[in-house]
Amino acid sequence: MHKATLNYAKQQDELDELSNYRNQFHIPKDKNGNELIYMTGNSLGLQPKQTKAYIDQELEDWANLGVEGHTEAKNPWLPYHEFLTESMANVVGAKPIEVVTMNTLTANLHLMMVSFYKPTKTRYKIVIESDAFPSDKYAVESQLRHHGFNDKEGVILWKPREHEELLRYEDLEDILEKHGNEVALVMIGGVNYYTGQYFNLKRITGLGHKHGCMVGFDCAHGAGNVQLNLHDSGADFAVWCTYKYLNSGPGSLAGCFVHERHAHNKDLNRFTGWWSHNKQTRFNMRDEFDVLPGAEGWQLSNPPILSMAAIKASLDIFNEVGIKKLTDKSKKLTGYFEFLLKQLGEDIIRIITPENPDERGCQLSIQVLNADKALHDKLTDAGIISDWREPDVIRCAPAPLYNSFQDVYYMVDKLKDILNKNQIE
Incomplete structure (x- = not known):
């Protein structure tokens, strides 16, 4: 007591x-x-406290090795993002092939919507919470405009009932029963930033998939805070930042999850860059694009090492605990x-x-x-x-x-x- x-x-x-x-x-x-x-x-x-030493190591290797640090640094820079993958996967409840650390939160959300928001003339709407984090709302509205749809008509809001703050799953069920054949994507914040409500990701994914919708989550307030179990949720994708509960520093890199059932689908539409290309032939430069399997296949550019060093410093603590x-x-x-x-x-x-x-x-x-x-x-x-x-x-x-x-x-x-x-x- x-x-x-x-x-x-x-x-x-x-x-x-x-x-x-x-x-x-x-x-x-x-x-x-x-x-x-x-x-x-x-x-x-x-x-x-160990973050400074982790970053200092990369500054020292840069000072002493210059470009050779890509292969000769204590933690070689070329594969540096791979040093984070297993720990990050453990934090969000995913398989290593499903997780990559890259870009920032909303940039990753847009990259995911390029692949998983596939609107048609009759199925183009997006379901979000009525009090979603503003960045999510702005992102989905801009995707609707990009595809030529009205950004107000195209958003369906999952709202709390009158005089309530928390969302009820029955109301999401009603939305999908009525509008499911018009909805292309269900995109919910895994933990609502305002109320702190942690949603049942598996239940939401099941509802969305039942009606033929893609399902994704913004887990900015979930990663490092709750057991997300992203793989078991069945979600198509998820994104999160690392500067909140994952203690990686202001504006640091973000995380991205793509379910393994999409890992080898080379036909998925996506924006690409050289870091999503086959590692063995990446530096041949003139080869045709050959996408990497798994979440790594959504990378664009070589990673910023100093930010990743800060993430590694924190993830090593998470991995220990x-x-x-x-x-x-x-x-x-x-x-x-x-x-x-x-x-x-x-x-x-x-x-x-x-x-x-x-x-x-x-x-x-x-x-x-x-x-x-x-x-x-x-x-x-x-x-x-x-x-x-x-x-x-x-x-x-x-x-x-x-x-x-x-x-x-x-x-x-x-x-x-x-x-x-x-x-x-």
């Missing part, structure tokens, strides 16, 4: 077998040198966070994220009665780094690799103080 005391939080940290991993990350500090309580791993993950242990701790940590918030009074605090731990990651999206952004600003001034999203949600994500039960306790304690002062004022 949880207890709303600092001693209890300290005991939980002592029992936590992953607590020492916090020491492997740089924790931001205030101007007085005190550690801030960092709850925004869902926007930008913290830097692993394992996604199961991380999600187990996440459920405990977020469960305690939820318990403490409810102690403040459910008439004051409303959590719009699902209560079921299997339907969320570590993020809790909080609404506070009569609060505006001023409350978030006061939290920031009190040393709590959280995330404000209009119109009235504070997103907090205690990441299990570096957040502690004490972090959660202090965050809620500071929130309680601020609310009490507001009442007095």
Whole structure:
């Protein structure tokens, strides 16, 4: 049974077998040198302390070897993306042939839609969540325009019911029953950025495929946060960034999943570049294009090594811990966070994220009665780094690799103080 005391939080940290991993990350500090309580791993993950050494290794090899670093570096640059594949596949629950690290999130989404959004005059519509991340909405609208369709008529929104925030699968079923023969693609955020709702990817894929639709997911808020099990989901494709829960640094490279049933289909339409060409003949230069099998066959250019080095630094930690242990701790940590918030009074605090731990990651999206952004600003001034999203949600994500039960306790304690002062004022 949880207890709303600092001693209890300290005991939980002592029992936590992953607590020492916090020491492997740089924790931001205030101007007085005190550690801030960092709850925004869902926007930008913290830097692993080993990242600098990983990047320095590549800078050293570049300095000493120049172009020869492509083959002679400690971690040769030509196949560098391959050093990430197995660890990344483990994180997202895929086979190595299904995963590649390349480009950035929305660029990958467009590349996937080139291959898997195949509209006809009668089947051209795209289903997304009504409150999808804006970039997803912009991307699918631009694909519709590119193919000559109306970008408003072509988007079907999966909406929550009136006075609800969370989406219901029955409503998606209704959409596909009514419009399935008009839908070419179902493209959903695996974990909704606003509510933190983690969708059943396998169930959604099954619904889409039943009606002859391609199915893809934006897993930006899922990779490194929940057990995605992408292969078992049966999805045609998925994309994600690595700078949130995967701690690879601002704007770092992204990940891409293509289900193995498409791995050897050379007839799939795609945009290509020389890095998707057969590795054995890539440097012959004048050969006809010969596409690589698997997700690697969607690459365009040789990879930026410094960004990949940062990703490798983080993935090596994930590989050591394992996604199961991380999600187990996440459920405990977020469960305690939820318990403490409810102690403040459910008439004051409303959590719009699902209560079921299997339907969320570590993020809790909080609404506070009569609060505006001023409350978030006061939290920031009190040393709590959280995330404000209009119109009235504070997103907090205690990441299990570096957040502690004490972090959660202090965050809620500071929130309680601020609310009490507001009442007095």
